[in-house]
Amino acid sequence: MRKPVWLFSEGSIRDKELLGNKGANLCEMTSLGMPVPFGFIITTQTHLEYQHLSQRIPDGTMEEVYAALVKMEIRQGAEFGNPANPLLVSVRSGSVVSMPGMMDSLLNLGINDEITQGLAKLTGNPRFAYDTYRRFLQMYGAVVAGKGSHPYAQILRDYKHQLGIQENCGFKPENLKEIVGLFKQVHQPPEDPRTQLEKAIGAVFTSWNNPRAQTYRKLNELPENAGTAVIIQAMVFGNMGRKVRMLQRMSWILSFH
Secondary structure, eight states: OOOOEETTTTTGGEEEEEEEHHHHHHHHHHHHTTTOEEEEEHHHHHHHHHHTTTOOTTTHHHHHHHHHHHHHHHHTOOOOTTTBOOOOEEEEEEEOOOOOTTTTEEEETTOOHHHHHHHHHHHTOOHHHHHHHHHHHHHHHTSSSSSOSSSHHEEEHHHHHHHHHSSSGGGGGHHHHHHHHHHHHHOOOOHHHHHHHHHHHHHHHHHHGGGGHHHHHHHHOOSSOOOOOEEEOOOTTTOOOOOHHHHHHHHHHHHHH
């Protein structure tokens, strides 16, 4: 039976060919009771179908994604698209053989204007909320909209020069709010988190064939027909403090091996 989506609690290291190296390791870590932010995996087989369908997500796949998302919401105690208690996710590639940095990933997906305001209220930290939104807009525009990183980097450079600061950590909430507006002038992502998610999944699948991934496979004599899984995982915010950064780093490092 075709099963395009697997929860972290359903797979194991034995399913590496189907779930990718990263995804299989996240499943194994979950089964061992490690504190891994919960999530699910869209299989390498689904990616091969996506390619066969001329880069169209196979019928029924998104319905399975949304069903898995509900289970993630229950596990995490937050709701995707709910400004009062938002669940944000990362969307990452995960091939059978690790190809670090060669394909695309997105962070903080599921945020918009209203959710940013809700996140600021929930955390009592508007700087964190607008910095999270800024990061999402930058990655979404670069990866999904194909704008690249340059226009966003130039905005940040110009703004820091204007303020006379050297690092992003010097931005105040009102600065970040203005930067968000400038980023939206480069590209305005969909406000609907579900639309964001579907487009991000397609972009990560498509990144299997970007030039750097093709070159990496050629140099390392890796198969072209293995495909990549897509991992959707609850966000742990690296800009909230040292403890959560350590948890995030452990989850990411272990999932690469």
